[in-house]
Amino acid sequence: MSRIELQHIDKFYGENHVLRDINLTIEDGDFMTLLGPSGCGKTTTLRVISGLEKPQNGVMMMGDRVIIDAEKAFYEAPSKRNLNLVFQSYALWPHMTAFENVAFGLQIKKLSKHDIEERVMSALHKMRIEEFRNRYPNELSGGQQQRVAIARAIATSPKLLLLDEPLSNLDARLRIDMRAELKRLHRETGTTIIYVTHDQVEALTMSTKIALFKKGEIAQVGTPLELYTNPIDLAAADFIGNPRINFIDGKALFDGSELRVTSELGEYRFPKTAMKTDEEYPENKEFDCVLGIRPEMVEIETEEGEAGHSVQATVYASQPAGSETLISLTVGKAEFLAIQIGLNEYDINQNVFAILHPSRMNVYNKETGRLIKYASAKRLKAR
Amino acid sequence: MPNRKQLKHKHPFSWERFKNQFRNVIGNPFNVIVMFSLILLFSLIVIPLFTMIGNTFSVAKAELRNIPGAQIGDFTLFYWKYLLASPLTSAILWEPLLHSLTIGFFVTLISVPLGASLAWLMVRSDIPGKKLLGMLIIIPYMIPSWCKALSWLAVFRNSTSGSLGLLTGLGLAVPDWLAYGPFAIICVMTMHYYAFSYIMVSGSLRSVNSELEEMGEIQGANKIQILRKITFPLVLPAVLSAAIMTISKSIGSYGVAANLGNRISYYVLATRMKEFINDSPKGVGYAMSILMILLASGTIFANQKMVGVRKSYATIGGKGTRSNLMHIGHAKYPLLVMIALFLVVAMVMPTFVLVMESFQIYTGGGYGLENLSLYAWIGTLDKAPLESYAYNGIFRNTEFVRALLNTVKLSIIASILTAFCGQFFGYISTRGRGKWYGRLTEQFVFIPYLMPGVAFSAIYFAMFSQPRLGGIIPSLYGTFMLILLVSIVKHFPFASRSGSANMMQISVELEEAADIAGASFWRRIRRIVIPLAKNGFISGFMLVFISIAKELDLIVILMTPANYTLSFLAFEYSKSLMPQCADAIAIIILLFILVCYRIANAFGADIGKSWG
Numbered sequence: 001m002s003r004i005e006l007q008h009i010d011k012f013y014g015e016n017h018v019l020r021d022i023n024l025t026i027e028d029g030d031f032m033t034l035l036g037p038s039g040c041g042k043t044t045t046l047r048v049i050s051g052l053e054k055p056q057n058g059v060m061m062m063g064d065r066v067i068i069d070a071e072k073a074f075y076e077a078p079s080k081r082n083l084n085l086v087f088q089s090y091a092l093w094p095h096m097t098a099f100e101n102v103a104f105g106l107q108i109k110k111l112s113k114h115d116i117e118e119r120v121m122s123a124l125h126k127m128r129i130e131e132f133r134n135r136y137p138n139e140l141s142g143g144q145q146q147r148v149a150i151a152r153a154i155a156t157s158p159k160l161l162l163l164d165e166p167l168s169n170l171d172a173r174l175r176i177d178m179r180a181e182l183k184r185l186h187r188e189t190g191t192t193i194i195y196v197t198h199d200q201v202e203a204l205t206m207s208t209k210i211a212l213f214k215k216g217e218i219a220q221v222g223t224p225l226e227l228y229t230n231p232i233d234l235a236a237a238d239f240i241g242n243p244r245i246n247f248i249d250g251k252a253l254f255d256g257s258e259l260r261v262t263s264e265l266g267e268y269r270f271p272k273t274a275m276k277t278d279e280e281y282p283e284n285k286e287f288d289c290v291l292g293i294r295p296e297m298v299e300i301e302t303e304e305g306e307a308g309h310s311v312q313a314t315v316y317a318s319q320p321a322g323s324e325t326l327i328s329l330t331v332g333k334a335e336f337l338a339i340q341i342g343l344n345e346y347d348i349n350q351n352v353f354a355i356l357h358p359s360r361m362n363v364y365n366k367e368t369g370r371l372i373k374y375a376s377a378k379r380l381k382a383r
Numbered sequence: 384m385p386n387r388k389q390l391k392h393k394h395p396f397s398w399e400r401f402k403n404q405f406r407n408v409i410g411n412p413f414n415v416i417v418m419f420s421l422i423l424l425f426s427l428i429v430i431p432l433f434t435m436i437g438n439t440f441s442v443a444k445a446e447l448r449n450i451p452g453a454q455i456g457d458f459t460l461f462y463w464k465y466l467l468a469s470p471l472t473s474a475i476l477w478e479p480l481l482h483s484l485t486i487g488f489f490v491t492l493i494s495v496p497l498g499a500s501l502a503w504l505m506v507r508s509d510i511p512g513k514k515l516l517g518m519l520i521i522i523p524y525m526i527p528s529w530c531k532a533l534s535w536l537a538v539f540r541n542s543t544s545g546s547l548g549l550l551t552g553l554g555l556a557v558p559d560w561l562a563y564g565p566f567a568i569i570c571v572m573t574m575h576y577y578a579f580s581y582i583m584v585s586g587s588l589r590s591v592n593s594e595l596e597e598m599g600e601i602q603g604a605n606k607i608q609i610l611r612k613i614t615f616p617l618v619l620p621a622v623l624s625a626a627i628m629t630i631s632k633s634i635g636s637y638g639v640a641a642n643l644g645n646r647i648s649y650y651v652l653a654t655r656m657k658e659f660i661n662d663s664p665k666g667v668g669y670a671m672s673i674l675m676i677l678l679a680s681g682t683i684f685a686n687q688k689m690v691g692v693r694k695s696y697a698t699i700g701g702k703g704t705r706s707n708l709m710h711i712g713h714a715k716y717p718l719l720v721m722i723a724l725f726l727v728v729a730m731v732m733p734t735f736v737l738v739m740e741s742f743q744i745y746t747g748g749g750y751g752l753e754n755l756s757l758y759a760w761i762g763t764l765d766k767a768p769l770e771s772y773a774y775n776g777i778f779r780n781t782e783f784v785r786a787l788l789n790t791v792k793l794s795i796i797a798s799i800l801t802a803f804c805g806q807f808f809g810y811i812s813t814r815g816r817g818k819w820y821g822r823l824t825e826q827f828v829f830i831p832y833l834m835p836g837v838a839f840s841a842i843y844f845a846m847f848s849q850p851r852l853g854g855i856i857p858s859l860y861g862t863f864m865l866i867l868l869v870s871i872v873k874h875f876p877f878a879s880r881s882g883s884a885n886m887m888q889i890s891v892e893l894e895e896a897a898d899i900a901g902a903s904f905w906r907r908i909r910r911i912v913i914p915l916a917k918n919g920f921i922s923g924f925m926l927v928f929i930s931i932a933k934e935l936d937l938i939v940i941l942m943t944p945a946n947y948t949l950s951f952l953a954f955e956y957s958k959s960l961m962p963q964c965a966d967a968i969a970i971i972i973l974l975f976i977l978v979c980y981r982i983a984n985a986f987g988a989d990i991g992k993s994w995g
Binding site for chain 1: 394892906915
């Protein structure tokens, strides 16, 4: 099979413009996650791909095959797109057993009874639920229903598997199990997967690529690491990462070779090579900017070390949580959060030194909200 | 670029685009069904309505001699003038209108508070014996209102009718004003429509979380204050709706008013209208039915304006919220006794008298063995105990047998078709929620609901009492077909609402999942929708079935002897000197209805969802 291309897809519900010029390419074998808050168009995009919604504008290709050509009012039927969909609600047919649910699509394809049996059992086996094959959906737990839904979707060996928030109805533990399950499934079958979620942890842990949605548009497409280290704008930075990224207001001046940022944390100079070249920002004129610093990038020392970029801070509060400790710090008027692995004790109002790594900081133009300086994704030297 | 994102893009015309669009629309059976349904609804509801309105403005053959120089079909205001501005106006319009309004007013005034209080006691208080009482309170709603009128007559009939009732037989002089006319009509209708308020208000009360009341208690309010300041305002929309619906229904009701009013020439709009339509000038009858429709739909729209949403007079389903009962302490037992007495007077007694009367030789002649016989059931004229008897006992009466067959035939065919259409309309309006065709279907289907049964059949009478479409549709008057048609269409609103409720439970995603698996539309319907809709379909079917089986108002205008149904036959017999046979038929219908409700219940039907 082949890559899937969405070109200039627009979708309206009445006057409501829910998808705005969506362009997206999904390579063969990708695990592409459509990520975004609710109501941003990610599920609609999935439904457009599946054929359940017809966009008013745009083209969709699967390899060389035209699937959607809105100009010619051509929309391939969902069943001819060689894909399958797992619904958020699972949409298991309540009057059929697990076996019958999985077998339905194969019966429609008029496979022989023997083939159907074989393929259903193999799908159930893959999802490790063979023993529940004669149960009705209401006799299964949420996690088991989920597995039946996935088994039903993979039984027809689709080239493309669409998953619409499949884990959102599961409890926290099952969710982690199912994440592992889906990742294995992707690896074993090699099927292209498009996965919709609002949970950035799911997106970061499972995907090969993430498309970040914002108000009906795609804000950014990239690998999880790219999205995490260099969110394209303030909203994206705010959305991705838990605990959320620290924003610190500052003043920036770009003189053509170097970006100088002054804030409560002091002054930082960033070389031109780290800057995003296709963004707008004034030259030789001071402008408002925002520094983005991930909490895990902040190191805390109790004594001033010889390393540079250390700044004296006051502990505002400390929250030990077993595997990690969250420390709120203040420097002047600026407040930010640091996270440390393991249990650490700090007193309230204790003075500490925060070591910040300028190369790991993002800088955003406050006026446009856009990223102007990349953070480096290289591993920090081990301490 | 930003513009492109803002504006809807108009695609240039091309044949390929047109071909694909055409294929998208026609190739989807759903669209075809929608189109077919809309055409069907339009021609069965909108066209007949406008035909009748047109009839009130055009000269009919019967009036040629009254309107000099006119041709058949000429435009005329004769009928409206006759109705609204002629010397007869006060007798044919104002007086019946006043009667209708008086009856509507008093029925509402009594039945709504009665039903609402009963609902509160049954839902929110700790009165004992709820399960039994709850069932008994609802039974009157299952009994057709004209049956109740027969019971009333069995008790109060006096010499004006020829045969005596229970009280006259005991030697009590029953005056006409008590036996017949407004007082009797109001009492009988109240006994019917209180259950209506009961069902609506108890539904609403059930959805009120008792924590709201408990919060009031914590704030220090006493029980009366809680009731007045918290509970009552919360169920007020339901109470208002019940009031409006009761007015609308009691104004439009025919059977009770005809049974209890016609004997002393006490006419209401519905009975007056029927006289005009079956005699002449028919145009005046049509004009009156338009007035009735305006009156009934006006009140319903007023209700929507006041209460807001159309759904508000649906009984609101329980949300399963926690509900703690209110302790009514020592008032418990006196109230229980009152309810029990009420039930005896309203239900047990009349039914008992009705049953006993069917066994009596002389009505009003007491229950001594010498006055009892099985004649009304199985007697034959040659062995009749009285010379005045006009018919065989019902089981030996060919008229009865024919009416029974007619009723069964009508009920079965009509309710199957109605329930089937209802499921489809429900499917269209739920799947087309928010789309134009979904809304249009809902609106079309809703129209018959706005019309009283008699007025609705007047429309069909106007439409089909002469050949239409140049003879392609022959005159249907006097045919089973016409009665079938009117029964089906009148029950569309109810059936499609039960269909919508049913389809609402079947998530669209279940179908979409099958769509993706490659199942065609019909296969989806067959494999997914029908199996899941089965129980809802059967319960909807049973409720329509019962409603059609007991219907009188709707068919009374269209009746010809060959098509008599049981309820119409009972109505005819009750006017004769032999009410025993009418009683026997009423009992048969009662038994039949109770059995059907039991069956419907087994399929999860909720009597609260049926319309009286």
